[in-house]
Every structure is written in C-alpha cells, then in structure tokens.
Amino acid sequence: MTAKHEMKKLVEEIYAVRDRGDVEATLALIGENCTFRMVGNTRLAPFSTEASGDSFRQAITQLITVWDLSNIRTAGIYVDEDEHMVFAHREGEVRHIPSGVSFHTEFVDKIHFRDGKPVKIVEFVDTLQVAETTKMIQVA
Numbered sequence: 366m367t368a369k370h371e372m373k374k375l376v377e378e379i380y381a382v383r384d385r386g387d388v389e390a391t392l393a394l395i396g397e398n399c400t401f402r403m404v405g406n407t408r409l410a411p412f413s414t415e416a417s418g419d420s421f422r423q424a425i426t427q428l429i430t431v432w433d434l435s436n437i438r439t440a441g442i443y444v445d446e447d448e449h450m451v452f453a454h455r456e457g458e459v460r461h462i463p464s465g466v467s468f469h470t471e472f473v474d475k476i477h478f479r480d481g482k483p484v485k486i487v488e489f490v491d492t493l494q495v496a497e498t499t500k501m502i503q504v505a
Contacts, residue, residue: 369446372478376442376451379483384434388426396482401425405492409501413492431499433460440471449478461498470494 375394382390401424403412416424437457444451456471470491477485496502 367446368449368481369444371481372446372449372451372476373442373444375481375483376453376474376476377439380437380439380453380455383429384437386429386433386435388429391429392422392425395425395486396484399483399486401486401488403488403490403492403495405490405495409492409496431462433462436460451476451478464498464500466498468494468498 379391379394382394398417399421400415400417401412401421402415403409405413407413411420411424412428434455434457437455437459440454440456442451442453451474453474453476454471455474457469458467459470460467472488472490475487475489476483477487493502
C-alpha cells in the first residue's frame with residue numbers, strides 16, 4: 366500500500382473512533398507528539414492556540430466529551446503525499462452535549478504526518494457558531 370492510502374485510512378479510522386466518543390482510542394491513533402489548533406480568534410483559547418503534550422490531550426478530551434459528532438460524515442479526503450498532509454472535509458449535524466444545541470455545519474481538518482502518524486492538526490470551523498453555542502459570546 367502507498368503512503369497516500371495509509372494516511373487516508375488512518376484519518377478515516379481516527380474519525381470513526383472520535384465520532385463514537387472514544388477518547389482513548391482516538392488519542393492512541395494520533396500519538397503523543399501531535400499538536401492541535403482551531404483556527405480562530407485567541408479568545409477561543411485554549412482551542413485557538415496550538416496545544417501539545419498534556420494540553421493536547423486535554424483539548425482533544427474536551428472536544429470529544431463536549432461535541433457529539435456521531436451525525437457527521439466525511440464528504441471528502443484529499444491526500445498530498447509529497448507534503449505528507451491530509452485535508453478532510455466533514456459535514457453534518459453537530460450537537461453540543463452540555464446545552465443540547467444541535468446545528469448543521471461543515472469544517473475542514475488539515476492533518477500533517479511524520480513517520481506515518483499525525484503530528485499537527487489544524488481545524489477550520491465556524492468559530493462564531495462555536496462561540497455562540499458554548500456561550501463564550503452572547504447573541505445580539
């Protein structure tokens with residue numbers, strides 16, 4: 366199998382366990398040296414600042430336990446084998462577990478690989494929707 370196929374397969378597996386809400390299985394597939402950042406204003410910290418190590422683990426754990434992505438589907442995956450990078454377009458119904466609020470959304474993950482494992486995840490989401498749903502900002 367090609368590296369391209371392996372990267373795509375691993376991303377699909379990560380999404381499958383993440384969408385089931387399995388924190389430990391998700392973290393096991395990603396590896397311990399990975400970083401995460403949600404693109405957006407720094408007021409969305411800690412998610413909008415690059416997290417690694419224990420902060421990475423805490424951010425991923427919080428995302429999985431607070432956001433239900435069981436009704437999200439992967440619309441497309443593009444693998445850039447030369448750059449060791451995957452872009453994944455996902456869409457569907459997201460539910461914020463604490464508030465029970467659900468909404469339709471789309472987002473893109475950019476996942477950088479080294480030695481067959483993700484080492485950096487950058488997520489592009491509707492940060493205004495996230496901030497409103499989590500009450501970080503009030504809707505006018």
